[in-house]
Amino acid sequence: MQHLVERTDAAVPITPLTADGLARWLETQDEALAGWVRATGFTAKPGAHALIPDASGGLARVLAGVQRLDDPWALAGLPTALPQGTYRLDTDLEATSAELLALGWALGSYAFTRYVARQREPAALVWPARADRAAVTRAAEATALVRDLINTPANDMGPAALADAVRREGKRHGARVEVIEGDKLLRRNYPAIHAVGRAAAHAPRLADLRWNAGGGPQVTLVGKGVCFDTGGLDLKPANNMKLMKKDMGGAAHALALARMIMDAGLPVSLRLLVPCVENSVSADAFRPQDVLQTRKGLTVEVGNTDAEGRLVLADALAEAAADSPELVLDFATLTGAARAALGPDVPALFSNDDALARRIQYAGERVHDRVWQMPLVEDYRSWLKSEVADLVNVPDSGFAGAITAALFLQRFVPEGTAWAHLDQMAWNTSPGPGRPKGGEAMGLRAAYTALTDWLASRSA
Known part of the structure; x- marks a missing residue:
């Protein structure tokens, strides 16, 4: 499937976070980055995301708010919400979660295009490790x-x-x-x-x-x-x-x-x-x-x-x-x-x-x-x-x-x-x-x- 791809070094990491997980994650970051995230108003609300820039103004990371990781719809809005490009999940997932999140990404990439072309191609995701690719x-x-x-x-x-x-x-x-x-x-x-x-x-x-x-x-x-x-x-x-x-x-x-x-x-x-x-x-x-x-x-x-x-x-x-x-x-x-x-x-x-x-x-x-x-x-x-x-x-x-x-x-x-x-x-x-x-x-x-x-x- 074209919106789930092989691993590439250029893939931008996506960090899924709950509200509690966000607080812990911010404690491990430098103050400039933590301040940026707070300034965006990102609270890890399920379905929300925040774009983190790198020093040159490019995209360094995406933070994604989730309630749980064994939900196929947790990240399903991202394929059309994120800038075009290739992304990867930077969290260790169990097989069930990996499969469900990959499926959600695929379903979030769907568009009915028989009569009108889609306005833009969705973002691609590197296949999560442990996902059953055939089943997805x-x-x-x-x-x-x-x-x-x-x-x-x-x-x-x-x-x-x-x-x-x-x-x-x-x-x-x-x-x-x-x-x-x-x-x-x-x-x-x-x-x-x-x-x-x-x-x-x-x-x-x-x-x-x-x-x-x-x-x-x-x-x-x-x-x-x-x-x-x-x-x-x-x-x-x-x-x-x-x-x-x-x-x-x-x-x-x-x-x-x-x-x-x-x-x-x-x-x-x-x-x-x-x-x-x-x-x-x-x-x-x-x-x-x-x-x-x-x-x-x-x-x-x-x-x-x-x-x-x-x-x-x-x-x-x-x-x-x-x-x-x-x-x-x-x-x-x-x-x-x-x-x-x-x-x-x-x-x-x-x-x-x-x-x-x-x-x-x-x-x-x-x-x-x-x-x-x-x-x-x-x-x-x-x-x-x-x-x-x-x-x-x-x-x-x-x-x-x-x-x-x-x-x-x-x-x-x-x-x-x-x-x-x-x-x-x-x-x-x-x-x-x-x-x-x-x-x-x-x-x-x-x-x-x-x-x-x-x-x-x-x-x-």
Whole structure:
């Protein structure tokens, strides 16, 4: 990665300091330097930095305020805040801190440049000693993939383009990719995917990637790929529709996780299923109270056409059963209710396996990629009953929207299979260090870490 480089003698040292550490550091410096630092007003507040000049007016050192060193965002604002050049950390770091700080630097160097060039290149950092370079690169590139896919507007990231993104990753890793398009979805028995996407100018499709690292447990990933969501005939208001280019964020996460798995060569048989559609309005749009067929054979009454994501996921989750997977993970920008419950930054986690849920949640805590488990409340299943079909896609009550959506999906999960569902915002509503406004990976590193932990536990 171009913003993490090999060691060079010309690199300017960065000294990370807490408030207490700053006081101790100043005691070891000559009075002129200590006076300069005090004059700048630098107090080692987290996120702040101070530039220390040398005798000739050049840059001798950077002081960076931090709260802790095992936080990936501690220095993530520096790549764009510091003058261009090469820097190095002059503190001895444990492996975990070295990896997290390097990752934060990489993520803080990201910019979406498809349509406009960045104003300046970010500063570069010498790889910290003990950092696992492969792991940092893998996580940073996967996060950039998520951000790029989500940030690309629907005119350039429609169903065909999203399926092509799956093809590219498959080709890169020697995976087999099949794309089922248009009316072939009906012939191949994916009626719900077809129903949701048939109104759009760009035909719906299902991208199906298979990769095998010499055996291992079957792991299937599913991602909601609604490339733009108008709400259908239950049209969204303009303010709610404005961010709907991000409604394929689940697909972006599933594809990025597949990339990480293949790049690391994890010992699994991997399958990725991405239904790629637009939920549009036309004479052929599906309607409220339509009864749709699904791949599993269950019929679904449409309570609201703006609850389309769970419909396309239903067919994909039903297809996952074909391989008798040991683990199914799905990702989706599914409900506003999850955002109301947990805010925009914490994905809601649902699972039929408490051990799996705990593994994902604990992994997220370790790698600073937080998720939070929410319950699959059995009593709420009755809310999905329909008078004319097996179930309704959204209940009339309006209560517990994230839970009822997860309960709906669970009806299509292969029987006896460990399954987890992440309901994500996939978007930074405001900028922060290392996290620019726009598309964002949420729960991606948690899921990958949990998967590697799960594989390790199986071989122990």
